[in-house]
Amino acid sequence: MALPVAPKPVLRRFHQARWDEKIIFELSTPGERGILVQQSEPAATEALALREDRLAPLRRTAAPVLPELAQMRVVRHYLRLSQENLGADFNIDIGQGTCTMKYSPKINETLIGTPKLMDLHPLQDEASIQGVLEIFWRMEQLLAEISGMARVSLQTQGGSAAIWANIAMIRAYHESNGDGQVRDEVITTIFSHPSNAACAKAAGYKVITLMPDADGYPDIDALRAAVSPRTAALMITNPEDTGIYNAKIREFVDIVHEAGGLAAYDQANANGILGITRASDAGFDLCHFNLHKTFSTPHASGGPGAGASCVSEKLVPFLPGPTIDKVAEKFVINRDHPQSVGVVAPFYGVAPNVVRAYAWIMALGADGLRQAAETAVLNNNYLLAKVLEIPGASAPYAEGKRRIEQVRYSWQELFEDTGVSSEEIGIRMSDFGMHYWTSHHPYLVPQPFTLEPTESYSKAEIDEYVAVLAHVAGEARSNPEIVRTAPHNQTVHHIHHDDLDDPARWAISWRAYQRKYPSN
């Protein structure tokens, strides 16, 4: 072979790292140390000796069987595992629809990596934490403007926790009006995140779930039939995970208000409507944002994220405490909220993520936020057109309508033609270094997949993702076996599932595995 060598083939010949790494316990060598720790001074040891009568019965007799590894071996093990993980920085991450996988700017990592944030204690002298309090306070103002709501709590660590905070406020609000006992139902929609239904149930509510009408919109007649004096709240997403914007959202809110209920807006899908429309415009009483989705903080392998609960004036007294207020040019922590639902999470929130999200908004401003939203929507509709060119793919509901920032697609036609399922397509996609997500149950859309391109991916990258998707769909017709037996280029091969649902056979820790499957 000799030059020329360019260009590369259209599809990347990807292979994920495969270190065939052992479980860390198998790497243990007795006596090795990963780090040495501070030893107590003789005076301290003597002080403890005086308490030995009380301490002796509490002492551990057999040491915990933790692994023993020298430091570089710990590093090598975990960096091998990291290589076997496909972060958003590495792939065209439009396949994890509903997750808003956007770029987490590197400058934000630099900004948070200071002792003046990492090594702050939440109960320090207020005079020594004015900077971080100011960022929290400013962040609240930014989100109040973006949502149109009166006040914001940044206390929760994720979207579902923010939903919980919202339902806790709804419960407290109705109780304060004396009809907490009567209002015992919460209405949601099937295409709203499952945590809306699940948090309502955990707070003691009966859950009513609205199904979509023939066009994919939440059924407004079903809502009219569902509301009653028992209605505590409507908890709804818009656009839902279908990417269809419900134009009647104001009517939905009005119907619930007329029945005396509150309306809570799950804004997990806000990325396409930043600066376009606001929760307050549709009359909502509460909403929440996921800072790890819309506002760019890294998803951290599944958290910590950060949630923001935003409320209208009448819900302000019920906000989780404490709040961070500005009094006479000083930032203060205010715990004096007698009607508050109390503490829903420790202290003030996930500080690193609040700072990252603040930096992201301040890098964009009002015009930039709108540009991000508009580009996310342009990318999504461009992607939609390209996906629909693939034989066997469809976008159920609202035919011919534009979508907002994501689409729930279906491979039903491909499945009928080939017997290859969406789940199998997804695993094959990983062979090309792509994520792919079928997303939440129940599978109302048959053979579903949900793509959300956000504003972060270039046209060329979207084209590459679609090229891989088309290739895999083509394989389902021409060589279904290669799809069914996927993955081929991954860290591990096809994983079995039977043991995971059987209490006698599952292994949730290495010690349980060793007990259940003793080696010969």
Place this chain on the structure above:
Amino acid sequence: MSNQVTHPYIPNSVPAVREQMLAAVGAADIEEFYADIPASLRVQGSLNLPAPFLAEAELERHVSSLLNKNTSTRETLSFLGAGTYNHYVPAVVDEVISRSEFLTAYAGEPYEDHGRFQALFEYQSMMAELLNMDVVNVPTYDGMQAAATALAMAGRITGRRGIVLVSDANPDALSKVSDYVRSFMDLSIVPSINGTADLQAAALAIGADTAALWIQTPSFHGALEDQGEQLARLAHDAGALVVVGTDPIAYGALAPPADWGADIVCGDIQSLGIHQWFGGGRGGFIAVHDDPTFVLEMPSRLFGLESTDVEGEYGFGDVAWDRTSFALREEGKEWVGTAAALWGIAAGVYLASMGPTGMAELGETLLARTAYAAQKLAGVDGVQLCDSALHLREFAIDFSNAALSSTEAVAALRVRGIEPGVVLPGNCLLVCVTEQITAADIDTLAATLTAVLKEN
């Protein structure tokens, strides 16, 4: 377009590319995509936000200038605890969790995200060893949520409503738990005696409707409960479960609660390699024995080891997925969402680095320095210990007979570069000693406190 800037975070803000893409979908302009949003719901004009810092250098200067107004616990002598602890974070931990393969990943399948499944399975496994229990969840948000869920689990398992708390709990955790479980359960509190549980009062409080006996050890005041076995017997004899809230930091030296009868153990993992983060670096664990009655009540994800098509290859997957709200919505167990996975990976790296010897030595250091600090501060004129229990990391002192109130003493010591602790009701102060605080630091606190009390 609303803006002509080609923003580095938005590749397709290049005007020519946008035109190309619009043409490809047959749209005249972006507005067409928003046709479904009624005019009455549209934002008129622009949001009223501050002008952005478009140049990265300007952004860096702005945010840094705000953060630089803070004084960190590295710049003072900090005895602050009460839920967030200044433990040493090994450099290895930060190296691993700042790898963007972990930092920027989310919810991929166990094929392309094999690494995070294995790292979290190993976290579960190392916690299981430390706690001497077989099952630990992928972290939930924090110890408060873990306690709320552990108690709710006890309610579902026993079919009973009663929770009997016999320890001094963190007031914030109590606030969280009370509101979380109140639709299904009733909480009663048996006041502690001299720092630990009042056994006789506990016996009277536990009855036929008790779902859970709730023990916190160390308590909010750092007291170690040493009547665990008796308490567990009381609960079990009444058909109730024993739920123990704890901090795993000293279980290299101390017997874990499962050894004296705990059924569900829960707490925070912040101590295990997570910075203080202004109180925002928290993850929660829930541990149970390998009994499906308990495991199937857990709301969090549980990663399990599995076989693959290749011999000797480790695969992973979600254990008993059909108990979660992801699978069953409101019919699942409570709810689950994005919580604290990266902190779980951090805690795993921490435990792997520390090993059994490191955890045993750290436990001894914490116990010894706590005992020393209590001894020294009890020797300050006018200051008394609030109880005589054995303490881990925290203890409360009483200023009733001192020249200053605890609030005044804090103000006087802050001027001298010391954060002496967290003021408690009743003119007390909660003092926290981690391994970062040396005997010499404790001497400094005692001497400075003596001096400020004498001056007044």
